[in-house]
Amino acid sequence: MVKILVGNDFDEVLRTRPASGWWNQRVTWFAEDGDLVILPARPEESFLRYVTGMTGTRRSSLRVLVPPAEEGRPDTLSGSCLVDEEFLGQIRSALAGRPVTGIVPLWPSASIARLARALGVPEALAGREFAEQGGGALLNSKTAFRAIAAGVGVGLPCGRVCADRDGTVDAVLELVGAGHIAMLKKDYMSGGAGNEIVSPVPGVSPVGAKNVVVAADEAAVVRYVEDRWDWLTDGGRHQFVVERYHPGSVACFAEFLITDDGIEFGAHGEMLSEPVTTKQIIPPPAFSGQVLDDLTDQGRRLCEPLRAMGYRGRLSADAIVTPDGELLFTEYNGRITGSTHVYSVFGEKIVGGDFMKDRVLFEGFWPKGWSVPSFDEAVRRLTEAGLVYDRGSRTGVIISSAFDRRDDTLLHCVVAESLSEARTVEERLAGLFAAR
Amino acid sequence: MVKILVGNDFDEVLRTRPASGWWNQRVTWFAEDGDLVILPARPEESFLRYVTGMTGTRRSSLRVLVPPAEEGRPDTLSGSCLVDEEFLGQIRSALAGRPVTGIVPLWPSASIARLARALGVPEALAGREFAEQGGGALLNSKTAFRAIAAGVGVGLPCGRVCADRDGTVDAVLELVGAGHIAMLKKDYMSGGAGNEIVSPVPGVSPVGAKNVVVAADEAAVVRYVEDRWDWLTDGGRHQFVVERYHPGSVACFAEFLITDDGIEFGAHGEMLSEPVTTKQIIPPPAFSGQVLDDLTDQGRRLCEPLRAMGYRGRLSADAIVTPDGELLFTEYNGRITGSTHVYSVFGEKIVGGDFMKDRVLFEGFWPKGWSVPSFDEAVRRLTEAGLVYDRGSRTGVIISSAFDRRDDTLLHCVVAESLSEARTVEERLAGLFAAR
Numbered sequence: 001m002v003k004i005l006v007g008n009d010f011d012e013v014l015r016t017r018p019a020s021g022w023w024n025q026r027v028t029w030f031a032e033d034g035d036l037v038i039l040p041a042r043p044e045e046s047f048l049r050y051v052t053g054m055t056g057t058r059r060s061s062l063r064v065l066v067p068p069a070e071e072g073r074p075d076t077l078s079g080s081c082l083v084d085e086e087f088l089g090q091i092r093s094a095l096a097g098r099p100v101t102g103i104v105p106l107w108p109s110a111s112i113a114r115l116a117r118a119l120g121v122p123e124a125l126a127g128r129e130f131a132e133q134g135g136g137a138l139l140n141s142k143t144a145f146r147a148i149a150a151g152v153g154v155g156l157p158c159g160r161v162c163a164d165r166d167g168t169v170d171a172v173l174e175l176v177g178a179g180h181i182a183m184l185k186k187d188y189m190s191g192g193a194g195n196e197i198v199s200p201v202p203g204v205s206p207v208g209a210k211n212v213v214v215a216a217d218e219a220a221v222v223r224y225v226e227d228r229w230d231w232l233t234d235g236g237r238h239q240f241v242v243e244r245y246h247p248g249s250v251a252c253f254a255e256f257l258i259t260d261d262g263i264e265f266g267a268h269g270e271m272l273s274e275p276v277t278t279k280q281i282i283p284p285p286a287f288s289g290q291v292l293d294d295l296t297d298q299g300r301r302l303c304e305p306l307r308a309m310g311y312r313g314r315l316s317a318d319a320i321v322t323p324d325g326e327l328l329f330t331e332y333n334g335r336i337t338g339s340t341h342v343y344s345v346f347g348e349k350i351v352g353g354d355f356m357k358d359r360v361l362f363e364g365f366w367p368k369g370w371s372v373p374s375f376d377e378a379v380r381r382l383t384e385a386g387l388v389y390d391r392g393s394r395t396g397v398i399i400s401s402a403f404d405r406r407d408d409t410l411l412h413c414v415v416a417e418s419l420s421e422a423r424t425v426e427e428r429l430a431g432l433f434a435a436r
Numbered sequence: 437m438v439k440i441l442v443g444n445d446f447d448e449v450l451r452t453r454p455a456s457g458w459w460n461q462r463v464t465w466f467a468e469d470g471d472l473v474i475l476p477a478r479p480e481e482s483f484l485r486y487v488t489g490m491t492g493t494r495r496s497s498l499r500v501l502v503p504p505a506e507e508g509r510p511d512t513l514s515g516s517c518l519v520d521e522e523f524l525g526q527i528r529s530a531l532a533g534r535p536v537t538g539i540v541p542l543w544p545s546a547s548i549a550r551l552a553r554a555l556g557v558p559e560a561l562a563g564r565e566f567a568e569q570g571g572g573a574l575l576n577s578k579t580a581f582r583a584i585a586a587g588v589g590v591g592l593p594c595g596r597v598c599a600d601r602d603g604t605v606d607a608v609l610e611l612v613g614a615g616h617i618a619m620l621k622k623d624y625m626s627g628g629a630g631n632e633i634v635s636p637v638p639g640v641s642p643v644g645a646k647n648v649v650v651a652a653d654e655a656a657v658v659r660y661v662e663d664r665w666d667w668l669t670d671g672g673r674h675q676f677v678v679e680r681y682h683p684g685s686v687a688c689f690a691e692f693l694i695t696d697d698g699i700e701f702g703a704h705g706e707m708l709s710e711p712v713t714t715k716q717i718i719p720p721p722a723f724s725g726q727v728l729d730d731l732t733d734q735g736r737r738l739c740e741p742l743r744a745m746g747y748r749g750r751l752s753a754d755a756i757v758t759p760d761g762e763l764l765f766t767e768y769n770g771r772i773t774g775s776t777h778v779y780s781v782f783g784e785k786i787v788g789g790d791f792m793k794d795r796v797l798f799e800g801f802w803p804k805g806w807s808v809p810s811f812d813e814a815v816r817r818l819t820e821a822g823l824v825y826d827r828g829s830r831t832g833v834i835i836s837s838a839f840d841r842r843d844d845t846l847l848h849c850v851v852a853e854s855l856s857e858a859r860t861v862e863e864r865l866a867g868l869f870a871a872r
Contacts, residue, residue, distance in 0.1 A: 133585075143573075146570065148745045161569050304744050308740050310583075310587015
C-alpha cells in the first residue's frame with residue numbers, strides 16, 4: 001500500500017514559474033507511512049524531518065525521488081521527465097512490488113497520467129482520463145472559468161473574455177467609461193500575479209493585482225492595450241479576462257474535493273493580499289453565516305460541471321464579498337492549492353477537534369523584510385521563543401513551507417484561538433525574523 | 437412573436453473563414469413567419485424565394501438585415517458589428533414593438549449575447565450567460581473535446597493534446613513507431629480542413645484530412661513538426677490534437693439539442709469525405725442497430741457536461757466506426773451544424789412522416805467539375821429534368837445552400853427511398869451540372 005505524491009506544477013506550456021521547487025515541496029505534508037514522494041529538487045533533510053515530525057509519519061518509511069536533472073528538465077515535472085526509463089526504474093525499485101493505491105499530484109497534468117500508465121497502475125490516478133487529455137488547462141483557466149461560472153449562474157463581476165485588441169478596448173472602456181475600475185486577468189496565473197488594474201482615477205491601491213495603470217479616455221485605453229498586449233496574451237497564446245474591480249472587497253475561497261461519489265466540502269478561508277496573495281485565514285473571520293452558506297452553495301455549483309467532465313481532485317472556488325455584501329466569484333483552481341494542506345493536514349490532522357469552530361489558522365508568506373539564515377534556525381528561534389505549535393494547547397506556529405533560498409524566507413501558520421491572538425503572535429514573530 | 441436568426445460564424449479570433457457569407461445563409465431555412473434574419477451579406481432574392489417556398493414561410497413576412505459593411509467588418513458577424521447603434525436602430529424598427537421570443541445564432545458567440553442584451557431581451561437567447569463569457573470556444577475546441585470525452589468515458593482514438601514541439605514529436609512517434617498512422621488536428625477547424633495525416637508508409641489516402649505526409653523516423657517527424665508548427669498552432673495561439681488515424685473507417689455523427697429541460701436526440705448521419713467532408717447521409721445506411729445505439733448513448737453522455745456548464749443549443753458528436761467495429765469519437769461541435777437544417781427542416785418539416793425510417797437524405801457539396809451559371813438556372817434545370825423535390829412522392833432534390841459565386845456551385849440534398857436510388861439521382865444530376 002503506497003501512495004505516490006508528486007510535487008509538480010502548472011504545465012510549462014501554460015505558465016512557467018521559475019524555481020517553484022521549494023514551494024511544491026509542500027506535497028510532503030500529505031505523505032503517510034510508506035509513501036513515495038517525487039519532487040522537482042532534492043529537499044532539505046531538515047524540512048522532511050520537520051514535516052514528518054508534525055504529521056507523525058515515519059521519515060524512514062518515506063522514499064523521496066527526484067527525476068534526473070537533464071538539460072532543460074522543467075521544475076514543473078511536466079513533459080517526459082517522469083516517464084524517463086531510468087527514472088521509472090528508480091520508482092519501481094522504490095516500490096519494491098508494493099501495490100500503488102493512489103497517485104496524488106499537486107497539478108492534474110497529462111504527464112502524471114502518463115506516469116500512472118507507465119507504472120501499469122492507471123486506475124491509481126483518480127480522474128486519469130480527463131487529466132491525460134489535458135483537462136488540467138480547463139480547470140485552471142480564468143477564461144474557461146468565466147464561461148462555466150456564468151453558465152451555472154453563480155455571481156460574477158461584470159466583464160468579458162477577450163481575445164482581440166478591439167474587444168479589449170471596448171470591454172475596458174465600458175467599465176472605466178462608467179467610472180468603474182477594470183481588472184485584466186491573464187488566463188493561467190495565480191495569486192493575483194497575472195492581474196493588472198486599469199483605473200479612470202489615480203489613488204487606487206491594488207489588491208489582488210500587481211499594479212495599477214491610470215487610463216481615463218479611449219486614447220489612454222488604446223495605448224494601454226497596445227503596450228500590454230504581449231503580456232496579457234502570453235505572446236499571443238492565450239485569451240484573458242476583463243472584469244470590474246471592486247475596491248474594498250474581501251477575498252475568500254471555498255475548497256472542495258471532487259470524487260466519484262460526489263462533491264465534499266473542504267474548508268472556507270479569507271485571502272489577504274498586499275498587493276498579491278500573502279496570507280489566508282481559515283475559517284474566514286468576517287463573514288455572516290448567510291455569506292458563508294452562499295459561498296459553499298455556489299462553490300459547489302461550480303464543481304458540478306467539472307465533476308461531469310471527469311475531473312477528480314480538489315477545486316478551490318475563489319470569490320470576493322464587495323462592500324455592498326455581494327458575493328462575486330473571480331476564478332477557480334482545479335489543483336491542490338496553497339490552502340489544501342493548511343486545512344486538511346494542519347487543521348484536520350494536527351489541530352484536529354472542531355478546528356473550524358474553535359481555532360483560527362493564519363497562514364502565509366513572510367512580510368517584506370523578514371528573513372532567517374536557514375530552516376533549522378527558524379525552528380530554533382521559534383522553539384526558544386516558546387512559539388512552536390503545542391499539541392496540548394492546540395496553538396502555536398507551524399512552519400508550512402520549505403526554505404526559499406532566493407530570499408531566505410518561509411511560510412508559516414499561526415494556530416490560535418482567535419484572529420487577534422494570531423495577530424499578537426505575528427508581532428512576536430516580527431521580533432524574531434524582521435531585519436533589525 | 438418574432439425570432440431573430442443570425443447567420444454568424446466562428447468568432448474570427450478562433451478561426452477565419454473568408455467569404456463564408458453564402459454558406460451561413462442556410463440559417464434562413466429556420467425562418468418562420470414574421471422572423472428577422474441577420475446575414476453577413478445581402479442574399480439573392482432567388483434563394484430567399486426558394487427557401488420560403490419550400491418551408492411554407494411567407495417571404496413577405498420576413499425581414500432580412502445586413503450590418504453596415506464598415507471597413508474590416510468580418511463575415512463572421514462577431515465583434516461589435518451587431519451592436520452598432522445604427523444597426524440596432526434598424527433591428528428595432530424591423531421589430532416594430534413585437535416581442536422577441538428567441539434569438540437563434542448559428543454559432544453561440546459572445547457578440548450574440550451582447551445583441552440580446554442591447555435589445556433588452558437577454559432571456560431570448562437560450563444559454564446566454566455561457567455564450568456571453570466566451571463558452572462557444574469550449575464547445576468547438578478539439579482539445580477541450582479530447583479532455584471532456586476522455587473524462588466522460590466515451591471511445592476515443594489513442595492520442596494526446598499537444599502544446600509543445602517535444603511533446604508533439606513524442607506523440608507522433610508513439611504512433612508511427614508502432615506502425616500506426618497519426619492525424620494532427622487543429623483546435624478550431626472543421627470538416628477535416630484543419631487535419632493532416634502523418635504516415636510511416638506511403639499510399640495512405642486521406643479521408644477527413646487535407647493531405648498526407650510520410651514520416652517514418654524521428655528525424656522526419658522532428659522536421660515535420662518544425663515545418664508545420666505555425667500552421668498547427670495558428671501561429672502559436674492554440675493547442676492541437678495528435679491521435680491515431682484509422683484508415684477504412686466510416687465517419688458518422690449524432691446530433692442533439694441541449695435545452696433547460698434535457699438533451700433531445702436529433703438525428704444520426706454518415707459523413708463522406710474526399711478528402712474533406714463533402715456529403716452526409718441521414719440516417720446512416722451502414723450501421724447495425726447496436727452501433728447506432730452506442731453512438732446515441734455515448735453522444736448523449738458527451739452532452740451532459742456541456743449542459744451542466746450552461747450551454748443551450750445543438751451539439752453534434754462526431755465519431756468513426758473502425759474496420760474492427762470500434763466506435764471512437766473524434767470531435768464535437770456546439771453550434772448549428774451543416775446537418776441541422778437537413779434533418780430538422782428537410783427531414784422533419786418538408787419530408788415529414790417517419791423520414792428517418794422510410795427515406796434517405798443524401799446531402800452535400802458538389803463534386804469537382806460541377807457548376808451552374810446561377811441559382812435560378814439550377815432550379816430551372818432540376819425542374820426540366822423532373823428532379824425537383826415532390827411533396828407527393830416525398831422524393832427529389834432540394835437545393836440546400838445559397839449560390840457560391842466563388843466557383844458557381846451549390847449544395848443539394850437528394851431525398852430518396854434508398855441510398856441506391858439517391859445515387860441514381862446523383863448520376864442524373866451529373867448530366868445536368870458536370871462540365872461537358
